[in-house]
Amino acid sequence: MSKVRLYLEHSLRVGQSVSLTREQAHYLFGVMRLGAGDDLHVFDGRNGEFRAEITQTGKRGGEIACVERTRPLQMPPDLWLLFAPIKKARTDFIVEKAAEMGAARICPVQTEFTNSERIRRDRLQAHAVEAAEQCGGTFVPEVAELTRLDRVLADWPESRRLMFCDEALVGAREALVGEAGPWAILIGPEGGFSEAERTRLHAMPQALAVSLGPRILRADTAAVAALSLWQSTLGDW
Amino acid sequence: MSKVRLYLEHSLRVGQSVSLTREQAHYLFGVMRLGAGDDLHVFDGRNGEFRAEITQTGKRGGEIACVERTRPLQMPPDLWLLFAPIKKARTDFIVEKAAEMGAARICPVQTEFTNSERIRRDRLQAHAVEAAEQCGGTFVPEVAELTRLDRVLADWPESRRLMFCDEALVGAREALVGEAGPWAILIGPEGGFSEAERTRLHAMPQALAVSLGPRILRADTAAVAALSLWQSTLGDW
Known part of the structure; x- marks a missing residue:
């Protein structure tokens, strides 16, 4: 074999x-x-x-x-992962994990507190391919170009829910139960969202603020944790 | 500040x-x-x-x-993480993530298909300390010495449940609901468990086989995914 x-x-x-x-x-x-x-x-x-x-x-x-x-082709659920790129190794890691865990699309976003001004999209795409080869998947999520978060939110599809991690009181799992449909997960930068970004996110009808526990998670950990919660509650696990 | x-x-x-x-x-x-x-x-x-x-x-x-x-001291829930050490960077990563995600004890185990014969326990403990410093925790999980899985299972505490990841049909979340008490999560090596290990695990009354979805996860991804599921269902998230 x-x-x-x-x-x-x-x-x-x-x-x-x-x-x-x-x-x-x-x-x-x-x-x-x-x-x-x-x-x-x-x-x-x-x-x-x-x-x-x-x-x-x-x-x-x-x-x-x-x-x-x-x-046959096995499509992952309709879930996007948006994240603010961080140090190279941890950005590579987020892309690898997102592909392994069944994200349909990977979107690096630039927030007000994101340090990174550019990414090597081709290199990140190669990581997604390698992860798909490794994990037995038949689908490779596309890695999008780095885009400013405010632009992404301005064009946000009306029907796509957006889960973002904030110091909210509600646990992620309870909040997700029964909320099927297209989703996206947004992981902020290590410095957190700016006040303007936070206000805007909370005002979006599609948005859902969730908590990932009492400890502060690094962005790469938060990405894997949020993907697991979503997949086990609404996805194909 | x-x-x-x-x-x-x-x-x-x-x-x-x-x-x-x-x-x-x-x-x-x-x-x-x-x-x-x-x-x-x-x-x-x-x-x-x-x-x-x-x-x-x-x-x-x-x-x-x-x-x-x-x-005050904030203890994590009574959850151990057992894992088979893999390549250095990924082993470091598992220890970092376990400390961040609130495991109470981290136990490297040697399974039949584990490649690694020794670990640098002091270096791994230093990673757990650094993760606790970074994530705002007040507790540092102990990293135990590398021990053979069969010995660990021979002395397994009667009251501690053991979740392990296998190609079972039941989703992890459904299986965990309502099962409070001390727990451990066991993540197998990249080569999987041996037949003898699998048989033994399935025969343990404390053991629960769960699935982490249709794609094959790397051991480090599986560790974070299993910790997220447990924390969001039975833990302190």
Whole structure:
């Protein structure tokens, strides 16, 4: 049984052959030591997972052919994660965890107290791909461009609820029960939201302020904790 | 308002003076740039949190005096986290998150498929201390020595429930509701439990197998997810 799973941007179907990039060839042949005739699993984030066979190997490329479909596409629930980017390692971590825990879309937002002015979107997207490869998922959440929170809120979809973490008294779980539909989770920066942001959030009819306990959680911990609560109450756990 | 929080091993009370170690002096005077007369918060994990004043500074030490008690000791719920150590960075992460999320005791266990044969207990304990300093906690969970899982289970307290993550069908939240009392969470290694371990766990009357959703979570993600579920259902969130 092959344990190698590879995400391919190319749209897949049974019988489809796909050329490998130099990086993919290096990973399969150099790192994982696979050769012609060996099996692996591939997925494209749209058509499910396929068992594929290596048909050509090379130092700078190669080719695989999809033999059979092993799993259908399994979409995560309609949940977005919005977060204020922090130090590099912790930002990478949030993206990895969001993909693993089944967020449908990952949106870095710039709040008034966010330090980070730019992100490497391509690098974060690569982390999401790697997490999907690792966790057995067939879907890869898109990492959006860094956007100012006030702009995100100005265009906020009327039907999408927004859970944000504040020093509210209500526990997250009680507040979520029975509230199905599209959702987003917003994790503030380490410095907290500004007064203007807090006022605006509390005024939104879609918004729900929840508490994540008596200890102050780091932003990366809060992201995983909030995703767990949502998934176990309204999601696919 | 001082934001510096320091854990001190010395038992604290109002009026108490405490000598600083070389590392503590370096942190307060070198890194945080505090000087004589400046305020900080200190806690000892037993008597709560105190506002303290720096009374002596030096390159190799110094002294602080506790002025007033600012918060009582707040114990976390009686929850242990057992986990199989993995790669260094992810093990550090699990300990940090367990302390942040309010585990009362952190127990690294060696399962049949655990790769790690030893841990640096002192380094992990230092991570728990740092997390407590950071998250505003007044308690520091003890990191136990690495112990074989079969020995831990052989001595398992009759009254302590044990939640472990398996490919069971029941969702974690539903299974936990109403089950108050002392608990532990067991997170298996990346390679999963062995058949013998799984059989033994399922046979224990204290054990509860739960699912953490349809995607395969890394051990560090599973630890945070399981802690969130427990805290939000039975804990102090």
